[in-house]
Amino acid sequence: MWKFIADFIPRAVVYGMPLLFGSTGEILTEKSGNLNLGIPGIMFIGAIAGTTGAYLYEHSVAELNPFLAIMIPVMCCLAGSFLMGLLYCFLTVTMRANQNVTGLSMTIFGTGFANFLGGVLTKLAKSDIANLDITRSVNYFGDGNHPGWLAYVGIGIAILTSLFLRYTRTGLQLRAVGENPATADAAGINVTRYKYLATIIGSMIAGLGGLYYIMASSRTWSEPQIDAAGWLAIAIVIFTTWRPAISIFASIGFGGLLVLSTNFPIGIKELFELVPYVVTLIVLIIVSLRKKRENLPPQSLGLPYFREER
Amino acid sequence: MHIAKRDNLPVWKAWLIRGIAIIIAISLCGLITYLFTKMNPITVVDKMFKGLFGSERKTWKTVYQVACLLGISLAVTPAFKMRFWNIGAEGQVLIGAFAAAAVMFYAGRMPFFNDPGVSMEVKNTIIFPAMMIAAVLAGALWGFLPAFFKSRWNTNETLFTLMMNYVALQIVKFMVSYRGFKNLWSPNGTAVGMINSDLASAGIGNFTKIGEKPGTQYLFPIVVVAVLTVVLYLYLRFSKHGYEISVVGESERTASYAGIKVNRVIIRTMILSGALCGLVGFLIVGAEGTIAANSVDGRGYTAVMVSWMSQFNPIGMIFSSLLLVFMQFGAKEVPMPDGVSLDKNFANMLMAIILFFIIGCEFFINYQLQFGRHKKREV
Known part of the structure; x- marks a missing residue:
């Protein structure tokens, strides 16, 4: 029994971490009033950027330098997801485009781009197996059964985000932007800057989730299901009622559910995977029934803000 | 620079803006396709048509x-x-x-x-x-x-x-x-x-x-x-x-x-x-x-x-x-050199690029940019 638990929990964390990164990033984003449905695409871009970096580095040197082996994928991943966040902000905040449409396009883009590039790299590598050889790099991110250092980073980020939103002045102002941008604007808060920063930092955090998925969970690039993880991360945002600290447990819990589901025959497995979505739906309904202010979505979530509009 | 909402853009002008955006987007897509396939864009379109x-x-x-x-x-x-x-x-x-x-x-x-x-x-x-x-x-x-x-x-x-x-x-x-x-x-x-x-x-x-x-x-x-x-x-x-x-x-x-x-x-x-x-x-x-x-x-x-x-x-x-x-x-x-073929993922990527342009161009339909101090009446 103990052995089972000792095996199970680390694996639940391994499966749950992409969800934690994704949901933390999305919470930060949504607190600024941006409903970023591009999270699955951003995670994909983060993953492929990191993977490409790792692949190119690994195949250009004979001996890996531990520092570079870690920093190159991380930096590539952050750069990729930074660009995606910037694109989202430019379209929705500056160009005032519809957030749902922009987000969905970004998911389509990210999924398409990452899978295409992944496929090209795999073909170029001319390996016998249909996946991308990054076996040396992944060792710096964990061994597959244990979470690895990036998991602690993820938990740290979630806790910091929680504290930031709750206890800092900037966090308060960010929440004000998400609740009612007109009021925040009148109070002298730079709405545009807050939306940009929150969304871009949020998507960089989410991008790390994609990197974690490849480097620590699947440990290779072989038709990854990052989009499913991304949508699940958005579900967790609702499930935890916009609280990153609770998301640590929720993500690991959902991760545990995924681990459990792999032990069951096909079919029952699908039922297990249904659970998170149903539970999230129920939470969404209950929260809207009870109408407790602190549990509700940010009031201006999904709405564009244009100062001159009445 | 100042952004103001447009009153009413004639429908044909709005569609003209969209048309231009789509043309730019498709040219960009053509360029990307060329970079990957090194094929004449017209050949590519021809192949797509035949397929x-x-x-x-x-x-x-x-x-x-x-x-x-x-x-x-x-x-x-x-x-x-x-x-x-x-x-x-x-x-x-x-x-x-x-x-x-x-x-x-x-x-x-x-x-x-x-x-x-x-x-x-x-x-x-x-x-x-x-x-x-x-x-x-x-x-x-x-x-x-x-x-x-x-x-x-x-x-x-x-x-x-x-x-x-x-x-x-x-x-x-x-x-x-x-x-x-x-x-x-x-x-x-x-x-x-x-x-x-x-x-x-x-x-x-x-x-x-x-x-x-x-x-x-x-x-x-x-x-x-x-x-x-x-x-x-x-x-x-x-x-x-x-x-x-x-x-x-x-x-x-x-x-x-x-x-x-x-x-x-x-x-x-x-x-x-x-x-x-x-x-x-x-x-x-x-x-x-x-x-x-x-x-x-x-x-x-x-x-x-x-x-x-x-x-x-x-x-x-x-x-x-x-x-x-x-x-x-x-x-x-559309086949590609090195045995890699363009696939649905590639198409989705191009589709999203076109969407980005269309999403972006709505801005120019709904709003207008006014440069400098505007002398006209304040609405």
């Missing part, structure tokens, strides 16, 4: 794909016009398809439908409406739930419909893969094969046997969607319901002051939206004769784009879906 319209059968199939995407786009439009962000078309179509497939399957197991004495036409006259009703009801239920909670308790509809997509997906995955059902649905194999193919009168409940020539099983869905396009255009444009939908979309407050029962309009429109999605699900199952977890294959999300980029105009949607289908399915026909 999609090269033979009669291919043409049928391509038009059918356009019809599917167009049908789903039409289905989501009433809800969008109401500013109800229904991104649940994926789930609504899938659950509709599933219901149709279930009816088709279980009817195929009933003695009446196995009776060789009864002619194929009679069987299909009974089974098609039954499948359609089941699909429409299932889709309507999937549309009703988010609308009900939205109108009652203001539950966020985007998140709700998003979750409902996955509920539908997992239900279908479960039903087609669970051993108990799988043995029923697909006696041998992992995927559900052609439903009812084992019956002597193969093709009960799918359109294969309606047309004689290959490809003509796609005729029925194409006709239905064509009719739907016209009907929906008239409904949104000229009916009282259509008017109510656009008023609610403009401002819920105005609507309720004008005596429109907003909640009722929301629920009614979402039921309609879901039901139409279910109908498309029925058409897909009827034409393909099978159901799988990827029967809808992301078209529910693409349809959101089509509807939005055509500004909820059914006529515009015909061209948008044609463009997107051309790219998505055409890319597969």
